[in-house]
Structures are given as structure tokens and as C-alpha cells.
Amino acid sequence: xxxxxxxxxxxxxxxxxxxxxxxxxxxxxxxxxxxxxxxxxxxxxxxxxxxxxxxxxxxxxxxxxxxxxxxxxxxxxxxxxxxxxxxxxxxxxxxxxxxxxxxxxxxxxxxxxxxxxxxxxxxxxxxxxxxxxxxxxxxxxxxxxxxxxxxxxxxxxxxxxxxxxxxxxxxxxxxxxxxxxxxxxxxxxxxxxxxxxxxxxxxxxxxxxxxxxxxxxxxxxxxxxxxxxxxxxxxxxxxxxxxxxxxxxxxxxxxxxxxxxxxxxxxxxxxxxxxxxxxxxxxxxxxxxxxxxxxxxxxxxxxx
Ligand code: HEC
Ligand code: HEC
Numbered sequence: 448x449x450x451x452x453x454x455x456x457x458x459x460x461x462x463x464x465x466x467x468x469x470x471x472x473x474x475x476x477x478x479x480x481x482x483x484x485x486x487x488x489x490x491x492x493x494x495x496x497x498x499x500x501x502x503x504x505x506x507x508x509x510x511x512x513x514x515x516x517x518x519x520x521x522x523x524x525x526x527x528x529x530x531x532x533x534x535x536x537x538x539x540x541x542x543x544x545x546x547x548x549x550x551x552x553x554x555x556x557x558x559x560x561x562x563x564x565x566x567x568x569x570x571x572x573x574x575x576x577x578x579x580x581x582x583x584x585x586x587x588x589x590x591x592x593x594x595x596x597x598x599x600x601x602x603x604x605x606x607x608x609x610x611x612x613x614x615x616x617x618x619x620x621x622x623x624x625x626x627x628x629x630x631x632x633x634x635x636x637x638x639x640x641x642x643x644x645x646x647x648x649x650x651x652x653x654x655x656x657x658x659x660x661x662x663x664x665x666x667x668x669x670x671x672x673x674x675x676x677x678x679x680x681x682x683x684x685x686x687x688x689x690x691x692x693x694x695x696x697x698x699x700x701x702x703x704x705x706x707x708x709x710x711x712x713x714x715x716x717x718x719x720x721x722x723x724x725x726x727x728x729x730x731x732x733x734x735x736x737x738x739x740x741x742x743x744x745x746x747x748x749x750x751x
Pocket of ligand 2: 709
């Protein structure tokens with residue numbers, strides 16, 4: 448039992464190992480009870496059916512939560528678990544609204560402690576008060592971010608668990624490689640945006656590239672910008688109004704870097720030529736007034 452627990456749960460492993468080294472005095476409760484309770488909820492809700500904590504094990508069926516700690520604000524978890532589509536319109540993640548209603552239970556805590564570290568049972572009273580105190584602290588932190596959780600609700604424990612999921616060694620290696628590549632790509636892109644002879648800007652200004660750009664648009668962009676660029680979740684791209692500038696290099700910049708905090712993802716995976724083709728396509732649909740086009744957003748842009 449302990450062995451399997453150790454295998455599937457780095458958190459528990461750390462807890463058990465640290466407990467065996469430093470004997471806690473009977474009055475003090477373990478510091479991260481709430482996260483342990485959250486780990487129990489994670490297993491009970493069968494989250495591991497679709498998730499792995501190791502990026503190397505991720506595949507089409509297993510989404511990695513490796514290194515989730517620190518990735519999102521607490522309120523993000525709160526809304527995401529209640530309804531993932533409120534934050535990410537095409538999410539396939541199920542919603543777990545009952546966690547926001549159901550509350551933490553003392554018998555459950557007892558069971559968690561019994562299975563992980565029976566020695567702690569002697570201070571169950573202290574542990575239970577400590578658990579509730581930790582839940583209150585997290586609730587107050589959420590309130591600071593404008594999200595109001597129910598007192599002692601289970602979602603608090605699950606958030607406490609999710610927000611500390613560390614990066615595996617494999618993830619750290621990947622991050623550093625990806626980060627290097629990202630920085631290099633950004634440098635190349637910035638250089639191309641300034642160079643009128645670059646593949647990016649030459650393609651962007653070549654109307655013959657619009658057709659290929661249209662193909663890329665239909666695969667990657669129309670879900671948010673409408674079939675003919677008339678807008679949807681994202682703005683209308685056929686009018687003369689732009690939020691982030693209407694010059695070719697400005698449009699290319701928006702596509703490549705995105706506006707992630709406003710729902711426009713960045714397309715760093717595209718080559719400079721592909722970004723250029725998209726710009727050429729967007730130029731070609733200018734003034735086309737597609738049916739049902741969204742009202743203008745941003746500032747009038749005059750390229751004459
Ligand atoms: C039926 C499959 C499924 C189950 C069960 C599931 N998830 Fe997910 N989850 C997904 C998918 C798919 C994504 C990928 C992003 C998306 O589609 O929103 C995701 C994304 C996430 C993310 C965001 C990860 C990131 O880095 O952005 C978190 C956090 C998460 N899930 C937590 C949970 C928790 C906690 C549970 C259990 C209470 C759970 N999931 C159960 C399918 C599932
Ligand atoms: C998940 C939805 C989504 C997808 C997919 C998406 N966009 Fe966007 N896009 C947005 C949103 C939302 C905005 C508005 C951002 C803002 O308010 O600042 C936006 C803004 C833009 C802008 C700036 C418009 C302006 O007024 O300045 C351009 C250009 C753009 N997107 C092009 C694209 C292209 C090209 C693709 C495909 C490669 C794409 N988008 C895919 C949601 C999306």
C-alpha cells in the first residue's frame with residue numbers, strides 16, 4: 448500500500464519521508480493537510496483517468512498537469528473546476544460544480560490520515576482544526592482575487608493540491624529547451640518584422656499568398672474570427688478598425704505573439720512565411736463586408 452502510494456504520489460512521498468525524519472510533536476498538525484485532502488479528492492473524482500503528473504507520460508488521452516503549481520492564479524482554478532468553458536470556450540475538460548457545494552468532512556480526514564500516516568491519528572482534533580484553518584486562509588486568498596468560495600468547500604482542498612503540483616525533472620528539462628527555442632523564435636520574428644526583405648513581410652505583401660493564407664485561416668482561426676473573417680469570439684478582421692494596429696507588420700505581430708490575456712492565442716508554432724500568408728489573406732478580405740459581420744472594435748486605421 449505505502450509503496451503504491453509512494454509511487455503514484457510525489458507529494459505523499461515527501462510527506463511520509465519528512466515525517467519519518469522529523470517527529471512532529473503531538474499538538475502540531477501537518478502543514479499541508481488541505482493539499483493532502485485535495486489529493487484524495489483528485490483520486491476520488493478519477494482525475495487521473497485523463498491526467499498525468501509527468502509530462503513524459505502525456506499523450507492524446509492523458510493531459511499533463513506536470514508543473515501546474517504557479518501556472519495560474521487561484522481564482523483561475525476556482526472558475527475552471529466549476530465550468531472550464533467559462534475560461535476556455537472549446538475545453539473538453541468536464542465540470543465539477545459539486546466540489547463548490549460539498550464540504551470537507553472529518554471522517555474523510557480521519558480516513559486519509561489512517562491510510563497515509565496512522566501515527567497522526569493521535570492528534571486528529573488538532574488536524575481537523577488545522578484543516579479548517581487552512582481552508583479559511585485559501586478562501587480569503589480567493590476573495591482577494593474576487594472569487595467567493597463556500598466555507599470549507601471541497602474545491603478549496605482540490606485547489607490547494609493543484610496549486611502545489613511541482614515540475615518533474617523531465618518537465619524542467621523540457622521547459623528550458625522550449626524556453627530557449629521560444630526566445631530564439633521571438634528574436635527571429637522581431638528581426639523579420641523590421642526587415643522589409645524578410646520572408647514574413649515579403650509574403651505578407653504578396654497578394655498571391657492570400658489563397659494559402661485562407662487555408663491556414665480556415666483551419667486555425669475561423670472558429671473565433673468567423674468563416675469569412677467577419678468576427679465571433681474574436682474581432683471582425685474585414686473592417687477598417689483595429690485593436691492592435693492594421694499595418695501588415697502590426698497584424699503579423701498580433702498573430703505571432705497573440706494577446707493571450709484577452710483570448711487570442713499566440714501562434715509561435717507557425718513559420719514566418721505562414722504568418723505572412725495569413726496577413727496576405729486578411730488583407731485580401733478587407734472591406735468584403737461578410738454577412739453577420741461583427742460591429743467594429745478599436746481604432747479606425749487608414750493605410751492610404
Ligand atoms: C474526461 C477527461 C477529464 C477528466 C476526468 C478531468 N479532466 Fe482535466 N482536463 C481534461 C482535458 C481534455 C484538458 C485539456 C484542456 C481543455 O480541454 O480545457 C484538461 C485540463 C485540465 C486543467 C488545466 C491544465 C492546464 O495546464 O491548463 C486542469 C487544472 C485540470 N484539467 C484539472 C482536472 C481535475 C482536478 C480533475 C478531476 C477533478 C480533472 N481535470 C478531470 C480532461 C479531463
Ligand atoms: C480562441 C479564439 C481565437 C483564435 C483561435 C484566434 N483568435 Fe485572433 N483574436 C481572438 C480575440 C479574442 C482577439 C481580440 C483580442 C483583444 O481583445 O485584444 C483576437 C484578435 C486578433 C487580431 C487583432 C485584431 C485587431 O483588431 O487588432 C488578429 C489580427 C487576429 N486575432 C488574427 C488571428 C489569426 C490569423 C488566427 C489564426 C491563426 C487567430 N486570430 C485565431 C481570438 C482568437
